[in-house]
Amino acid sequence: MKGGNNVKDLKQQVAYLQGLAEGLGISKETKEGRVLTQIIDVLEGIALSVEDLRAQQADMETYLESIDDDLNELEEDFYEEEEDDTDYVEVKCPKCQDIVCFDADILEDEDLIEVTCPRCNEVVFINDGSYDDKCTCGEEHEEEDEEQLVAEKKSHTEDL
Ligand SMILES: [Zn+2]
Incomplete structure (x- = not known):
């Protein structure tokens, strides 16, 4: 010293x-x-x-x-x-095709949460499981949407 x-x-x-x-x-x-x-x-x-x-x-x-x-x-x-907390999910609004981004924590949240499109106010996601295997619009595109959702989530995680 x-x-x-x-x-x-x-x-x-x-x-x-x-x-x-x-x-x-x-x-x-x-x-x-x-x-x-x-x-x-x-x-x-x-x-x-x-x-x-x-x-x-x-x-x-x-x-x-x-x-x-x-x-x-x-x-x-x-x-x-x-x-770890910065994990987002992107979904495409079925009405206006806008990309809506929301916190992935919503997927695991126990409370019922509706994610609405900020542009047209259409509900783009509900965490009650209804968006996991069927789409409310009734058209045959749920598998594609599911894959897109997972792909978007994955790409976001990799970005970090
Ligand atoms: Zn929209």
Whole structure:
């Protein structure tokens, strides 16, 4: 970690000063000696405080990194689910031939849902199973429609 050496230097320099003061025989009995000794004590206190702050900062960095990792995981999960939900079905309106797009979730929905054409208001799909094997118009094209529906759904899934 950057800065770690500075803290070590600071403590070493204070230790050197303490040794120097002792070696030079600076006495606490003199006025100057008392001031110098007090200054060195204050410096030692500062060096220890800085060391504590560095350790706390390192803990904080580790904690932030773990939060960042968790957030990334959450984001990945969130966007994966978003993609899964974006599944649409297209059907052609039997009246005006317009392509009507609706959420594929309607197919599995337990409530009765009618999908109407936004252009002519014709009902293009009801999720009561009636559109699975027969068409309300009575014409013989249900197999084709069914295949088209599946094909449209498949192509949309592949696009994602
Ligand atoms: Zn229509």
